Amino acid sequence: MVVPFYTVANRYLGTIVAAITMLIVFYTNYKFAAYMPPNTSNVYDRFGEEYNVSQVLVNGKFDQELYKAYSPPYISAGQLMYQSAAYAVYTFGFVYVFLNEWKVIKEALIGFYKNLKDRKMSNYDRYKDPLSVMMRQYPEVPDWWFLIILVLSIVIGCIAMRCYPTTTPVWAIIVVWLVSMALIIPFIVLYASTGYFMSMNNLATILGGYLVPGNGIAPIFTRVFGYGLDDQSETFVGDQKLAHYAKLPPRAGFRAICAAGRAIKTIKP
Template sequence: MPPNVSTVYDRYGKTYNLSRILNAQDRLDPIKYQAYSPPYISAGYYLYLCVSFTAYTFAFVYVFLNEWKIFQEAIKGLWKGLRDRKSSAYARYRDPLSILMRNYEEVPDWWFLILLVISVVVGCVIVHVYPTGTPVWAAIVAILVGIAMLVPCIVLYSNTGYFLSLNNLGTILAGYMVPGSGVACLILRAYGYAVEDQAETFISDQKLAHYAKLPPRAVFRAQLIATIISIFVTSGALELAHGLPDFCSLDQGSRFYCAWSHSIYSGTLLFGAVGPHRTFDLLYPMIKWAFLIGGVAAVPIYFVRQRFAKQLRFFHPALVLGGFMRYGTGYNLSYYTPGFYASVAFMWYIRTRYLAWWSKYNYIISCGLTAGIAFSGILIFLALQYRPKTLVWWGNTVATSGVDGINKATLKPLPNVGYFGVANNTWV
């Protein structure tokens, strides 16, 4: 198998055919599974799963040890806001921005709680009414687990800018709660992931609005309206994308390869359809120990950083784990290298030498580059890719050259027995 891909393979070295192990109800059929093949993953994807599960327990324990005062303050602030609806979140802070923001009417905490209840109810109704095969109680459990991990993930994100995704954790929970169902696994994975993902995005917007001194209730209305609009826009975009020929295949004409979606599919196949018992206990037993390793390792690393705070002030262990999680899954090194160069230039060279210029223009340039990518992507697709046009130059051809581009490499041939991995009739 190629070493750094998220694709799942069968014992014949081919892409795993999920339909060959499912019954008419889209559940795992043990007889078909026994007759076909266990799933095999690449070394890079194996490393990604191990580090991902290590990061969950590590982040929870480490952030709690390092930032327990923030946990305490957050819980007290929420409780105070619910008990006293007229209390001000800004009154607890003396910084200039908070003092200025006191002139605006704040958004009460109970407004957010009402939206939370409405969203959970709608989500539960959807999984019950539509033929998803997902029990409502499982959806509620996935949401509660996401909420339990929310504060550690948000604190880590605010300190480092690193986004710790919970999608793999939701996959495992779904595999145990609704075994053998890939569809239920995918839905519960999305529910658990969305809690943390949307919270981090929402808080980033709130932070930007706070720095820009925008009225909190105006920001609340804007975010609510934009969310409602995005529901219909996203649904329409998905319907359009699904109509494209060979959508998400590696030879798709407009290069809609869906690298991250392939990774999600692979995790759903492993822990949803095949199940965590077969994956953890029979095929890859070392992966499950990653949870214990992460939780135990967080304690000594915390005390080492406390003891050598000055020497390790630029070292954050969660970022090291995050670097491993970016390796060997959906993207190769060339995907991240340009961003690394830009970060060194702006966040170190310019910031340490031209601080005034950096303070005035850095975030404007960042927003401009982000918007430019979005708009240029739409323009390029509509002008050149929707109805393919021939435009040959180095910028178009370099991405498809080399081993990564042509998606072919020299691999070892299958053994003479015609398959690799475990012997016949030894998996269940």
């Protein structure tokens, strides 16, 4: 009842196909997968031991000569399947969104433009369903509330990256943020219509390696910031959607979400 049946059926079918494919990859020794456990997330060297990253680093930077002398990384059949699917899903995801949900994206962009022209216009004015008509009695969350949270988050993130020894330039994080912001609408549309969560998890890692070559730490930070932006945004929108269907006042839902997030961060060890 939470997600469409075709999404659940697709996941089950995909699991079966992936398991069969993983066995084929393992038993055919593709990319030397037969020398490792068939389904593990560990990375191995040419000696069959867990990969020692310190063997290819000098002062935290990647060294090509040490890499050649030590070993390339080897991953299991299951990890090969996962990584392949993780990178392919961006292509398939965008094809699905822009072929099937482009009208929703177009309507959202038009509504955003109209709200910029008329600041007093309600988001519910474009919808005539009984629930939207009922929710018009509540004041909406002003856009500047969201803007304040966005600006504060960006400033704190930049200060942290600049003041701590992250070895990652601030401009690389900003690039990842801009890409995440550009992709957030297609990601949310896909999440809302299928229940499948897409994020910058893997794409941000690739961007980090491309923007800051030779730095093994930078892709970790770009991945954290890229994934965090998408995850928090999609979760926030999902909570607001649930509050809308529960007929809760938008501002009350906004305050509850912010207070709950702060409480969770406070009690974490």
